[in-house]
Structures are given as C-alpha cells and as structure tokens.
Amino acid sequence: MIREPALSDVAEYAYAATVEPPARLVFTAGSCPLDAEGRTVAPGDPAGQARQVMANLETALAAAGALLTDVVKTTVYVASPRRADLVAVWEVVRDAFGDHEPPSTLLGVAVLGYDDQLVEVEAVAAVRAGR
Secondary structure (H helix, E strand, O other), X not given: OEOOOXXXXXXOOOOEOOOOOXXXXXXXOOEOOEOOOOOEOOOOOHHHHHHHHHHHHHHHHHHOOOOHHHEEEEEEEXXXXXXXXXXXXXXXXXXXXXXXXXXXXXXXXXXXXXXXXXXXXXXXXXXXXXX
C-alpha cells in the first residue's frame, strides 16, 4: 500500500495500491449486515453492522480463495448524514484489516438496499499465484 508524504498524513488510510502480476483479482459485491437467515443485524447501530459486514466480507473472500490481507481496495457505504457514524464504521473496518491498509473510499449515502441497513462494504482483492 502506498502512503505519499506530499499528501496529508491526517488520513488514516493508504492513498493507492499496486498489483504486480501474476495475481488473480477477486471483486466482491457489497457485503451487507445480514445474518445467515437474511435478517439485518444491529438495527440502528452502525458499528455493530460494520462488524457483521466485515465478518461477511471475510467469508465471501474465503469462498473465492482470498483473505482480508489480499484486499487492495474497498468502498465503504454508510447510510447516515452524521459524520460520527461514518467515523465509527471506518474504525471497525480499519481495525478488521489490522496492519494491512488497503486504499478505501468512505461515503455517506441516503439509503441502502435492505430494511434497517446502515453499512455496506465492497472490496477488490489480488491473490498471488499458488494460493
């Protein structure tokens, strides 16, 4: 992941990433805060939903033979006009990646697809050959 000294270091994310060949790209759909029965978890709790979203994202990646450490880009959607909700979600997403910091876009949006849904995360991963 690329951090650039000419750009602000206030941002808690990398600005860019590269993928060197050979690598297999994995594109995920937006991971939603749904449980195994399709119910939205943690209604009204953006951070709680973010935890479920990241668990679901990890499961989807694993099904494609990828790990969170293979992710090279995310887009994080939060259905809230409150910046504090965006920050709370971002902290959960960032912490789920640990020391791995893929570039990410964080957006506040008006509405997401499921009843009571506040959070969605999509990702692009690059899996090295041989895995």
